[in-house]
Amino acid sequence: MNLYNAFVMELLRLVFLGVRLLDRRPPPSKDIRSARSVIVFSTTAIGDTLMNTPAIRALRKALPGARLTAVADRRRADLLRHNPHIDALVIYPGKFRKLFSLFKKLRAARPDWAVVLHGNDPDIPILAYLSGAPGRAGWRESRMSFLFTHAPTIDRDLPFVRRRLDLLAELGVPEEGERTEITIPPDAREAAARRLAAAGVDGAEEIVAFHPFGSRRSKWWPEGNGRTFVQRLTRETGRRTVVLGGEKEKASAEAFFGRMDERPVVLCGEMGLLETGALLLRCAALVTTDSGPMHLGFALDVPTVALFGPEDFRHYGVGHREGKAVFRMGEAPCERPCKKKDCDVEGHPCMASIAAGPVLDAMQSLLARPTPV
Template identity: 30%
Template sequence: MKFNKILVVRSDRFGEFLLNIPAIRAIREAYPNAEIILFVNSSVVDLARCLPYVDEILECDKASNGFLKKLRFINSLKKFKFDAAVMLNPSKDFNIVTFLAGIPVRAGYDRKWGFLLNRKIMDNKHLGLSHEVEYNLELVSLIGAKTDNKAVILDLDMHEVDKFAAYIGIDKFDNLVAIHPWTSDPLKQWSQENFRLLAKRLIDELKLKILIVGTKDKIEKSKALFGDLGNSVFDITGKTGLRELAWCLKKCRLLISADSGPVHLASAVGTPAIALFRNDIPGKCSRRWGPWGDKHIVIEKPALSAISVDEVFLKAKEALKI
C-alpha cells in the first residue's frame, strides 16, 4: 500500500525520541516521496529539526491538551488528509484523535485504547527482551517500513559551537569529560556524592577537565556538589537547551551518566558513554535502554549502590585509553 502523507507521533521525552531515529528514517526510505509530519513534545523540537527525514514538525503536547484543543486538533488532522498515522509510543489521546480524524491506517501498540488501531502489535516492552531501537523498528514495519540501517545519528550544525563555548565559559574542549549525575527516576540514581568523588579523581589523577550538565532545577545541587573542585570544572547545569547540550557532548571525549536522556544524546552525536544501570527490573535494564552502538560501556548491577567509584574510574580510563 502506498502512503502519500504520514503522521508520526512520539510524545514523550528526548532520550526516547532519539531512539526512534532509525524508525523514522526507515519510514522515509520506504516512502521517499511521502510527506511526513512529526508530532513531538515541545522540549524535543530543537532536536527533531536536526532530522532530514521529515517535512514538518509540530508540538503534540500543545495540540492535545484540553477538550476544545482536542476538537480543533481532530479537525486539523482531517484537513491534512493523512493516509497513515504511526504512534511510536502508546498514547490514549492519539489513538482517539487519529481514529476520530478518520485516518485510514492507524498503527501502534495494542495498549491505551489500542482497539481503535487497525494495525497493532502487543506491547511487551516491560519484559525488556529487546532494545528500544528494535521495538521501534518492529512497529514501523506495520506500515511496510523495514531497514538494515539501525544507526542512531543526529546531524548537528556545528558552526555556532565556538560562540556558545565562549558564552558558557569554556575556553577549550580539549581533554573534556562530561558528567551527568542526575536522573528523574530515584531507582536509577547512583549516589551524587559518588559522582563528585569520581570527578575529583578524574581531575587529580588523570588531569582531565570536567563538564557538568543538567537541567535548571539542578543548578543549586550542582554548585553544592562540584563548586569546590576548582577551575578544572565547567558547570553548565541549566545553561543549555538540548541542541546546545548536543554540541557540548559532541566536543567531549566521554560522557559518564546515570541512565538518562543525555546517554542517548551522546551516542547520537558519536561520543562514547559510560552508563550506570540496575538490572533487577527487566523493563528498565540496559538490554532495552542502554546506549546504542558498540563504543559504549555499561556498568550494570542489581543495586546501583554496588557500583563503586573505583570501578567507574577504571572504566573511564579504559574508554579514554589512558
C-alpha cells in the same frame, strides 16, 4: 490519576468506542508502502524520541516519495527539528491542550496512515483517529487500541528501538539499522562554543561531560561516587569536567561539586537540547546515568559510559555505534527493572555499588579503542 481524571478518561473511551463501532470504513491493506502521506506520533521523553529515529529513517527509506509528518512534544521537538527524513514537524502542546488547532494541522496532512511510535498521553490514539488516516497503527496495550486498525502486542523482552522497528515490520517496512540520530545545526555549535568560552574553557582543552542525575531520584549516581569520579578524572587525566543537567538539578550540582578543589564547570539548566548536543560533540567522552543525555551521546557517536541501576541496560542501552559505549550496572538484591521514584533500600545499592574507579577505567579504555569506521 485522580478520580475525576479517571472518570473523564473512561467517558472518553466509551464515547470513542461507540464512534469506532459506527465507523464502517474497511481497514486498509497492512502494507504501508503505498501511502502518500504518513503521520508519526513521537510525543514522550528525550530517550523515547531519539529511540524513534531508526523507525523514522526506515519509513523514509521505504516511502521515498511520501510526505512524512512527525508529531513531537513541545519540550522535545528540537530533537526532530532538523531530522532529514521528515517533511513537516507538528508540535504537540500537551495532553488535551489546543486540540482544535492540532486537529486542523493533522487533517491538513491528509494522511493515509498514522503510526503511534510512542505516546503515553491518552489523547494520542484519539488524535491518530481524528486525523482521518484510514490506516492507524499502535500498541494493543493502549486503553484506546480499538482506534487502531493494526495493533500488535508489545514484546517486552525486546529493546525499545527494536519494538518500534518490529511495529513497522508488521506494516511491510524493512529496517535501516538500529542507530539513533540527531542533526545539530551550526548555530547550536556556535552557541555551545561561546558558552564554554564564557565558563573559562579553552578551545583546545579536553573536556568530559558528566551527568549524574536522572528522571527520577532512584537513577541518580550518589554524591560521593560522583565527587570521587570528578576528583580522580581531573587528577589522573588532566581533563576538565562539565556537569550537565536541567534547571531542577542546578542546586544539587552546586551542592555536590561547588566546594571541590577540582571544581567542574556546572552548566545545569543553561542549555536547550540542541546546544547540549553541540557541547557533547566538543567532549572527549560522556559519563552519564540512564537519561536523556545518554541517548544524545549515543545518537551523536560520543564515547559514552552509561551507569544503570534500577533499569535494565539491554532495553535502553541501544542506538549507539558499536565500540562507542560501555555499560556499568550496579549490584542490588532487588528485582529489576524497578520503577520506584525513590529508592527505599538502605544505601541505594544498585547505584552506590558502581564505584568511581571502574567507571574512570571504563572511560579510559573506551577512549583507547580505535575509532570505528
